Amino acid sequence: MGTIGLAVIGAGYWGPNLVRNAQATPGLRLQYLCDLDADRARKVLGEYSTVAVSDSLDEVLADPAVDAVAIATPAATHLPVAMKALEAGKHVLVEKPLAATYDEGRLLVEAADKRGLTLMLDHTYCYTPVVEHLRNLVRGGGIGSVQYLDSVRINLGLVQPDVDVLWDLAPHDLSIFLSILPDGVQPIAVAAHGSDPIGAGRACVAHLTIELTGGAMAHVHVNWLSPTKVRTMIIGGSSRTVVWDDLNPAQRLAIYDRGVDRKDATEIGEQTRAQTMVSYRTGDMVAPALPEKEALRAVMAEFRDSITQSRPPLTDGRSGLRVLSILEAASASLAKGGVFLPIRSVETSTEGVNA
Amino acid sequence: MGTIGLAVIGAGYWGPNLVRNAQATPGLRLQYLCDLDADRARKVLGEYSTVAVSDSLDEVLADPAVDAVAIATPAATHLPVAMKALEAGKHVLVEKPLAATYDEGRLLVEAADKRGLTLMLDHTYCYTPVVEHLRNLVRGGGIGSVQYLDSVRINLGLVQPDVDVLWDLAPHDLSIFLSILPDGVQPIAVAAHGSDPIGAGRACVAHLTIELTGGAMAHVHVNWLSPTKVRTMIIGGSSRTVVWDDLNPAQRLAIYDRGVDRKDATEIGEQTRAQTMVSYRTGDMVAPALPEKEALRAVMAEFRDSITQSRPPLTDGRSGLRVLSILEAASASLAKGGVFLPIRSVETSTEGVNA
Amino acid sequence: MGTIGLAVIGAGYWGPNLVRNAQATPGLRLQYLCDLDADRARKVLGEYSTVAVSDSLDEVLADPAVDAVAIATPAATHLPVAMKALEAGKHVLVEKPLAATYDEGRLLVEAADKRGLTLMLDHTYCYTPVVEHLRNLVRGGGIGSVQYLDSVRINLGLVQPDVDVLWDLAPHDLSIFLSILPDGVQPIAVAAHGSDPIGAGRACVAHLTIELTGGAMAHVHVNWLSPTKVRTMIIGGSSRTVVWDDLNPAQRLAIYDRGVDRKDATEIGEQTRAQTMVSYRTGDMVAPALPEKEALRAVMAEFRDSITQSRPPLTDGRSGLRVLSILEAASASLAKGGVFLPIRSVETSTEGVNA
Amino acid sequence: MGTIGLAVIGAGYWGPNLVRNAQATPGLRLQYLCDLDADRARKVLGEYSTVAVSDSLDEVLADPAVDAVAIATPAATHLPVAMKALEAGKHVLVEKPLAATYDEGRLLVEAADKRGLTLMLDHTYCYTPVVEHLRNLVRGGGIGSVQYLDSVRINLGLVQPDVDVLWDLAPHDLSIFLSILPDGVQPIAVAAHGSDPIGAGRACVAHLTIELTGGAMAHVHVNWLSPTKVRTMIIGGSSRTVVWDDLNPAQRLAIYDRGVDRKDATEIGEQTRAQTMVSYRTGDMVAPALPEKEALRAVMAEFRDSITQSRPPLTDGRSGLRVLSILEAASASLAKGGVFLPIRSVETSTEGVNA
Secondary structure, three states: OOOEEEEEEOOOOOHHHHHHHHHOOOOEEEEEEEOOOHHHHHHHHOOOEOOEEEOOHHHHHHOOOOOEEEEOOOHHHHHHHHHHHHHOOOEEEEEOOOOOOHHHHHHHHHHHHHHOOOEEEEOHHHHOHHHHHHHHHHHOOOOOOEEEEEEEEEEEOOOOOOOOHHHHHHHHHHHHHHHHOOOOOOEEEEEEEEEOOOOOOOOOEEEEEEEEOOOOEEEEEEEOEEEEEEEEEEEEEOOOEEEEEOOOHHHOEEEEEEEEEEOOHHHOOOOOOHHHHEEEEEEEEEEOOOOOOOHHHHHHHHHHHHHHOOOOOOOEHHHHHHHHHHHHHHHHHHHOOOOOEEOOOOOOOOOOOOO | OOOEEEEEEOOOOOHHHHHHHHHOOOOEEEEEEEOOOHHHHHHHHOOOEOOEEEOOHHHHHHOOOOOEEEEOOOHHHHHHHHHHHHHOOOEEEEEOOOOOOHHHHHHHHHHHHHHOOOEEEEOHHHHOHHHHHHHHHHHOOOOOOEEEEEEEEEEEOOOOOOOOHHHHHHHHHHHHHHHHOOOOOOEEEEEEEEEOOOOOOOOOEEEEEEEEOOOOEEEEEEEOEEEEEEEEEEEEEOOOEEEEEOOOHHHOEEEEEEEEEEOOOOOOOOOOOHHHHEEEEEEEEEEOOOOOOOHHHHHHHHHHHHHHOOOOOOOEHHHHHHHHHHHHHHHHHHHOOOOOEEOOOOOOOOOOOOO | OOOEEEEEEOOOOOHHHHHHHHHOOOOEEEEEEEOOOHHHHHHHHOOOEOOEEEOOHHHHHHOOOOOEEEEOOOHHHHHHHHHHHHHOOOEEEEEOOOOOOHHHHHHHHHHHHHHOOOEEEEOHHHHOHHHHHHHHHHHOOOOOOEEEEEEEEEEEOOOOOOOOHHHHHHHHHHHHHHHHOOOOOOEEEEEEEEEOOOOOOOOOEEEEEEEEOOOOEEEEEEEOEEEEEEEEEEEEEOOOEEEEEOOOHHHOEEEEEEEEEEOOOOOOOOOOOHHHHEEEEEEEEEEOOOOOOOHHHHHHHHHHHHHHOOOOOOOEHHHHHHHHHHHHHHHHHHHOOOOOEEOOOOOOOOOOOOO | OOOEEEEEEOOOOOHHHHHHHHHOOOOEEEEEEEOOOHHHHHHHHOOOEOOEEEOOHHHHHHOOOOOEEEEOOOHHHHHHHHHHHHHOOOEEEEEOOOOOOHHHHHHHHHHHHHHOOOEEEEOHHHHOHHHHHHHHHHHOOOOOOEEEEEEEEEEEOOOOOOOOHHHHHHHHHHHHHHHHOOOOOOEEEEEEEEEOOOOOOOOOEEEEEEEEOOOOEEEEEEEOEEEEEEEEEEEEEOOOEEEEEOOOHHHOEEEEEEEEEEOOHHHOOOOOOHHHHEEEEEEEEEEOOOOOOOHHHHHHHHHHHHHHOOOOOOOEHHHHHHHHHHHHHHHHHHHOOOOOEEOOOOOOOOOOOOO
16 A cells, blocks of 8 residues: 545544644645535645645545545544444544444444454554653563552643543543553453532543552542643552653653562561561662654554554554443443442454454 | 640650750740650750650659640550540640541540640641641632642652551641631542552552532542652632642742633523533732741640630641541541541530630 | 735744744745755645745745745855845845844845835744733833843753854843843843863853843853753842743743842941841742743734834844844953953934834 | 760851751760850750850860860851860861951961861761762763853842852852862862842852863852742763752752763864764663751761861861862952952862861
8 A cells, every 4th residue: 555545534623733743644645624614624724735625524535535534523423424434445543532432432443343444543642752661661560560550630621512521531541541551450440539610510520540450549630620730640660650740841751769668478577567568669760761752643653554554553443442431430430429330341352353 | 824834745756846846935844755765755855955754654644844745656545645634634735636536536525625625636737837828718718619629648658557548648638628628618428449559458549539518529649659749739719729739848839810610501592502601711820928937836836825825726626526537437438449428527616615 | 015925035944933834824925935955945845835945046036926035044144145135125034143243234234224124033032922021021110120130041952063052042032131121221241151061163051241231230041061951031120020931831930029128228327237238028929821822923923014014023133233242242252251341232223214 | 085075156047057966966065055145045055955055265165075166157257266266276167168268268277287186167068968979970980071060059148248149159069069070170260240239239149150170161150139049050071961959859960861972073074064073862861869868967977077087077178278269269350350360279188187
């Protein structure tokens, strides 16, 4: 396959970023920007562009020059838009979340599987140098066993008309967790608390507590009402602990050789109290040099490569399903006052299948 | 009453701070440092001190020059030590928590009430310039109605032999909440999640979610396993939001004139979506000038004044009971997998009574 | 005048930013990107652009659709390129510094004056919301009288082939100073120290000390060898002091109601020592809400408006001359071991003249 | 020699710190706190102390139980007080600066030499874990060759009645430089600029530029008028660069494996421009774990050990002379408008001599 013809669907908040990065990615050829509001699309492209504008998804999908679509429309429309594209034989990159519900998402995964088409989630964070570093470090055993995760994602955010703060912000944290955690440490149950102190009709502040296989716990705090922006994730391990502060570009990652160790019970007398069973390490901190690059460029490259190499992308449809399974359980927990609910498991992609 | 004779009981972690501040407080006369281990007490006082050392609580309480005691022994001993002191007619300042259980704490409150003696909690944070400022601001309506509270208190902490991280650290957050919240916004139910990833036999990481009258939610994250220290509290209000970063001495408090407002439903058409019902304010931030002073000095002064003026101290025995009532409900919730449990209410001090 | 036809000259480091912002500015119509290396220009425009590429300045200047040019070529070429454009009757926006020498810059100013054409400097910082706020505050008397300025601009920077660190970085600080200082507080003499510890053949670290009318002092530290990036400016005033940290987007400006006052000598006895003549204010700090916007967009708008309204732009040719006069005196001081040398004064624009 | 009997002279700003740390140092026995104002001394000791108060230096020096004195009186009195103590055969620890002038300081060094007594400067910073780490790193070659030093020490400071900001603050920076620089990289000339924008009668803002053997340059910015406190030192080296932020206790030192290298001219063609002669390294940053300990405790221990071991202390009288030689040259440069002036060299201690 030579150059891949691409159409971007949706010229709203995220579409312009897709347009810009698609244009800068070798091997992709941007053919259309498609939006029901053609004027909006024209405005995004500006006066100096040769890219075509269309207000008809059908027209775009009918064009044989279009091999793939990148979808940035509201979540509720992901199922019909993506399904139409898959049925037209197009590869699909879709903005998170995969769909409005787990069941809708499953239909898309199956449709892509059946046709051998790429179905990829635009989990942008998973393509940042930070998360790439973390994936290697954490999955590679570099912090020992995972003891806890804590993510805070708060700021003054637009109250969304259709989703609560969990569905709006937590997909970022969840897709990052799924991307960096070792295979043996996976979410199995979730409890959620939320509140709506401004009467918006949906949770504007929420806390997720996630039980992981092996007993560790992950926590996510998302909040639309904080005037101060925080983007911090701590990943505690038995041998090292990582602190990621995404708002500190000069030092996003700090890897501490510090922590608490538990001595083996056989080393110490039975009577000794818990305090004597732990010891503390206070070592240096290392902030690795990380390149500054736009993650969405890497998303585009992965989309291109998964198509040309006929392999599942790093963030395939199933990764999107996993995020949906946690979100749905969290919403159910929220409705039930915060009890822990089990998370549906998603089987990994079968060999030879693409999405 | 002239100068108040004082004995400090306990020469461990906190005792030396009590000794130092008692000596610097006019109107107090430090008579004894008492510890079962007299050598430890002697070492705390150093070679140049005229303060007496005793290893006998009875001896200390029998001395008529002792009017009051400040207790810094393990929580499990608070009931017997403080009760003995009250029965000997001494005023009592006790390190948090008031006692090991709510019922024990109640016995102390009743004993102090009966004898008209001061029973005061050393909730040190409540005497910092920051909390004093917050109390005036929040209780005085300066942030509008309270929308949410979020407190993070994490660091590499000593795993305690007898209490979990909730009982060790959360009393700080809870006593601060109780100190600054308006009367109409009080804790009514609590849910707790915790984990023990190092096998210490007790929760080392914990999250508290507290339901407040009026629908707002407070959240507390306490953690002994974080190599990076965080001490941050956010208090979101309808007109302003405050961020307190206690590790930034140059700017502990930041008061943002920013937030989200909800328009009245009558102002806008019924069909309009939630998004249009909220508006955003982006105003200036003010960091008030705050004095740097040692809070424990103010604790000592309040203890002295509550005795000489025969009035309840700011952090009286009932404030200690309130903290215990939340901690006990949280522990019960932890044991039941995180369900919300109601918090026992504590009546305020009856008029004319001192503790 | 309707839409202004524009050509960008130079497709190197800064040119792409001019291209992007020109395209987004209503009232401007980007006609050409011109570079001796047409391939480089084509690469900057990308595959989707309708903008023309030219490798001939003559061709561009001969096109009557071109009303104005924006020049982003090396400083040594500013004189010939800008002069050619002015002689062809085009308005000129030129990247800092105006020219390689004061005398060259003067020729350009005179040429623009003679023809009534706009000659504008791209002192981008002067168009940021921060500098706009500072200009109003400082020139408007909001900090009292100016007591000192201190600017630090250090990072790991590309050692330039043709200029030292002073000429590379200090134009930013100098144009900001000139933009915000009141008319009665202007640079009159400068001393410079520099060093070249890596043997690059030119100063890589430099310090400028500038004497201002009225006795206040400004200091600039520029450095290509610092692994940590700092962009801080302090403007001390008699009633308030401003700290600008440009790397802290959440709080770029902090305005402190703190400082040192001097009591009038008549208020206190003659014998009293200096210490008693000063008093300290410790008030609040205010961080004003500032919009986040791209300054180069405002540069383009000012260029457009100065042309259509036939008025001198905020950063006219003379502001460029003033920066050159300080740089030349600084270079001379550097060569003479750091003595103070006077700064040539630049008369302000004559009425009715455009540049 | 067994326990060393000590008297602290001066109960003003610094005296209480000497008292506290002397009492906590094994091997020292605090005998007196001496001040012309005995009440002030009594207040410093408090009501619970067994230490004697005296308002007579003669009385203190006549007491054979006093082996050594620690002097914290104004600089102008250092010569008479310290000389009297040395003549009485007492070892001397003196607050910086050693004396009011170089010549006075020299008399003290000679007097101590003659009698074989310890004369030690209380350059407290030199005993911090940070400076100890820096000394080993920089003198041990860990950053390659030194390329530049830059120190900023600014805050809202008390305008001193008798000294300008240079003499008040720069001794800290200078003693640190002298303590960490390799033997072959020493100050040889200094230029100073200063200003007095508040009419205090002495420089309140000052900049020092110091030429070092080998061509590197050190710069110091001291300022009493800054509402924001900065304590930063950068030490640029050919292989690594260190940034010390003393106001960031969680990460005081950051050691960057980043910098600029110069390629050997023989490796590249003669025509190649300077830009190609340098290359950039972007490696990790390491923040070493440093103990938190009170430096003044280490000062006291070094004073004790230099006495009992009859060896010069780390910060001996000559280190104090070196600081005075730079300060005097800086003051002369300030008076002459900022020209570079040579720094008097101080021979190192002769063998077998103690001070």
